[in-house]
Amino acid sequence: xxxEPTSTESKKDPKSNGNGDDQSLGRKIKEGIDLAKNDPxxxxxxxxxxxxxxxxxxxxxSLAVLSNVFLHLHPAKINRDAVRYGFTWGMGGISFYLFxxxxxxxxxxxxxxxxxxxxAFRDILYLRHDVPYGNLLRNMHRWAAHAMIITVWLHxxxxxxxxxxxPPREFNWGVGVLLLVFTMLLSFTGYLLPDDQLGxxxxxxxTNMARATPFLGHEGPFGPQMGMTAFNDVxxxxxxxxxxxxNALLRAYIWHCxxxxxxxxxxxxxxxxxxxxxxxxxxxxxxKLEHDFKDWAPAKA
Amino acid sequence: MxxxxxxxxxxxPDNVPILxxxxxxGFYTCYAFKQAFANDRLAAxxxxxxVMQKTHHRxxxxxxxxxxxxxxxxxxxxxxxxxxAIIVTAILIVWSITLDAPxxxxxxxxxTMNPSKAPWYFLGLQEMLVYFDPWIAGxxxxxxxxxxxxxxxxxxxNPLGNGYYTYKQRKFAIWTFLFGFLILWVLLVFIGTFxxxxxxxxxxxxxxxxxxxxxxxxxxxxxEIFGISGQPAEGIFGAAVVGGYFALGMAAFxxxxxxxxxxxxxAMNIVQLLIVNSLFVMMMGMPVKIxxxxxxxxxxxxxxxxxxx
Ligand code: HEM
Numbered sequence: 001x002x003x004e005p006t007s008t009e010s011k012k013d014p015k016s017n018g019n020g021d022d023q024s025l026g027r028k029i030k031e032g033i034d035l036a037k038n039d040p041x042x043x044x045x046x047x048x049x050x051x052x053x054x055x056x057x058x059x060x061x062s063l064a065v066l067s068n069v070f071l072h073l074h075p076a077k078i079n080r081d082a083v084r085y086g087f088t089w090g091m092g093g094i095s096f097y098l099f100x101x102x103x104x105x106x107x108x109x110x111x112x113x114x115x116x117x118x119x120a121f122r123d124i125l126y127l128r129h130d131v132p133y134g135n136l137l138r139n140m141h142r143w144a145a146h147a148m149i150i151t152v153w154l155h156x157x158x159x160x161x162x163x164x165x166x167p168p169r170e171f172n173w174g175v176g177v178l179l180l181v182f183t184m185l186l187s188f189t190g191y192l193l194p195d196d197q198l199g200x201x202x203x204x205x206x207t208n209m210a211r212a213t214p215f216l217g218h219e220g221p222f223g224p225q226m227g228m229t230a231f232n233d234v235x236x237x238x239x240x241x242x243x244x245x246x247n248a249l250l251r252a253y254i255w256h257c258x259x260x261x262x263x264x265x266x267x268x269x270x271x272x273x274x275x276x277x278x279x280x281x282x283x284x285x286x287x288k289l290e291h292d293f294k295d296w297a298p299a300k301a
Numbered sequence: 302m303x304x305x306x307x308x309x310x311x312x313x314p315d316n317v318p319i320l321x322x323x324x325x326x327g328f329y330t331c332y333a334f335k336q337a338f339a340n341d342r343l344a345a346x347x348x349x350x351x352v353m354q355k356t357h358h359r360x361x362x363x364x365x366x367x368x369x370x371x372x373x374x375x376x377x378x379x380x381x382x383x384x385x386a387i388i389v390t391a392i393l394i395v396w397s398i399t400l401d402a403p404x405x406x407x408x409x410x411x412x413t414m415n416p417s418k419a420p421w422y423f424l425g426l427q428e429m430l431v432y433f434d435p436w437i438a439g440x441x442x443x444x445x446x447x448x449x450x451x452x453x454x455x456x457x458x459n460p461l462g463n464g465y466y467t468y469k470q471r472k473f474a475i476w477t478f479l480f481g482f483l484i485l486w487v488l489l490v491f492i493g494t495f496x497x498x499x500x501x502x503x504x505x506x507x508x509x510x511x512x513x514x515x516x517x518x519x520x521x522x523x524x525e526i527f528g529i530s531g532q533p534a535e536g537i538f539g540a541a542v543v544g545g546y547f548a549l550g551m552a553a554f555x556x557x558x559x560x561x562x563x564x565x566x567x568a569m570n571i572v573q574l575l576i577v578n579s580l581f582v583m584m585m586g587m588p589v590k591i592x593x594x595x596x597x598x599x600x601x602x603x604x605x606x607x608x609x610x
Binding site: 058061064065071075076077078079080086090093094097101124125135136138139141142144146147149150160161162163165166169173177180181187191194200201204205206209210213214220243244285286288290293295296 | 420
């Protein structure tokens with residue numbers, strides 16, 4: 001561990017440099033060399049960054065998690081069973097990891113992308129053919145988005161099948177449902193951005209449904225009665241126009257790169273916070289039996 | 302059989318995720334049920350043996366001797382998370398090297414894509430467009446799905462099966478959820494991808510997607526079959542049919558639920574019962590309308606001047 005300071009005098013009085021009034025440069029250099037021999041893990045820089053010792057003790061294992069802002073989402077200790085893959089399938093964590101990957105690759109893509117008609121498509125071609133690793137970048141963003149939808153669905157499936165939405169986790173299930181919606185909306189808004197036939201027609205099909213919104217769409221039930229036209233209904237608000245054109249591209253871009261990621265992140269924070277507050281994940285819990293619950297057991301005839 | 306076409310559809314880059322999704326959903330459903338059945342066997346054993354009930358701690362996976370019940374997150378959990386991140390990254394990189402994200406021609410409003418499809422995860426909703434008008438398929442149905450999912454924890458009063466896989470202890474909940482997820486969502490995504498061809502027509506897998514195929518379907522509205530015409534007769538007739546469906550459906554659900562899910566019935570209050578009942582009957586309205594359309598060529602059951610169902 002820590003090496004003994006070579007200068008024994010310095011130990012006596014930490015404030016004094018141990019050399020009386022010797023202010024010569026030579027003295028300073030010698031002190032510097034002594035300093036360099038010390039273990040850097042005792043130094044001011046190291047201890048200001050990592051605030052716990054590194055030897056493998058239970059205390060330090062806990063501190064490693066608790067004194068790190070990112071890791072302290074976790075408790076210091078968990079049930080041994082809770083790390084069993086078979087229980088959670090890791091799908092919530094993988095969804096979150098894919099979200100991080102999407103944020104990173106997405107920021108890189110933004111360096112090359114202009115949300116304007118004509119230029120947008122050329123930017124994608126540029127990414128595919130000229131930008132170093134641009135094609136890989138775009139592919140990773142695309143496939144991570146699809147993968148995230150799959151993992152979020154699977155996460156929901158496992159939360160349901162383990163009954164993990166039951167008290168006290170009712171609220172977090174609701175937060176999860178919103179996360180599911182935002183995940184799919186994020187993917188959907190991204191679909192338009194290459195400004196190709198695929199995205200254009202997918203978004204056309206999708207937003208055409210909005211004009212049939214009851215009361216708020218100009219072709220929806222009671223829409224005309226509410227004074228809705230193609231130029232003031234909810235579809236118009238989504239597209240910034242009555243057709244999928246440059247305004248729609250800009251709106252999709254802003255929702256995709258700014259609006260929805262922020263909203264999703266906020267709900268993610270709530271989701272993670274709630275997992276901790278609800279007593280970590282629900283299981284694998286001891287199996288309950290019908291007769292544990294007097295009111296629940298079937299009525300005896 | 303047109304294998305080449307089938308291969309082209311299956312290997313279209315944007316359809317590969319769907320195949321992966323289908324495989325994973327199948328695998329994890331089986332994986333969950335395997336654990337559920339194992340737990341159910343254990344529960345049955347304990348239920349039958351009062352001695353074991355008291356002493357056995359009922360963990361599916363008992364601790365080894367000398368193992369602490371709780372472990373440190375560092376390194377036990379973080380190690381797994383780190384490994385998972387590496388594996389996911391590796392898969393993603395290989396996937397991205399081998400398969401290019403699709404890019405079609407530049408957007409062209411005057412050149413309609415046929416079939417023009419929503420992103421795959423919304424294909425279930427697009428498929429509903431065949432059976433319902435857009436205000437239901439695109440707005441009301443998704444709204445009910447989201448709200449319906451969110452109320453689940455507040456209407457499922459079953460105290461059993463919290464934190465472990467089980468089938469026997471939650472039969473109704475599991476059947477209902479899996480029917481909605483596997484049939485009404487995942488299966489419709491599958492149909493939308495592999496079966497719906499040009500003009501959103503039904504092509505069995507392997508048949509050629511003929512862009513010129515014309516199908517003369519004569520769809521009728523329900524009131525025409527009964528020889529009713531003109532408003533308000535049509536509207537009143539339709540209201541009676543839809544109202545009748547809900548009245549009968551909810552009455553039937555009530556009787557069956559009381560009989561076969563008696564525990565839950567006794568534990569639920571009137572609001573919970575009404576919500577579960579109406580959501581269930583609404584959900585079942587989807588397959589009912591699908592069958593009415595596919596088997597009996599019925600387009601609308603309720604026609605009014607403002608909306609059709
Ligand atoms: C962006 C999407 C989501 C992310 C990143 C996410 C992340 C997580 C993580 C990391 C956990 C810890 C346990 C685990 O990994 O399974 C978790 C638990 C949970 N999630 Fe999610 N989640 C998402 C969406 C959802 C959805 C769609 C639902 C339900 C509709 C949901 C409901 C829950 C609940 C109830 C828990 C507690 C589970 C338990 O106690 O066993 N989450 N989530």
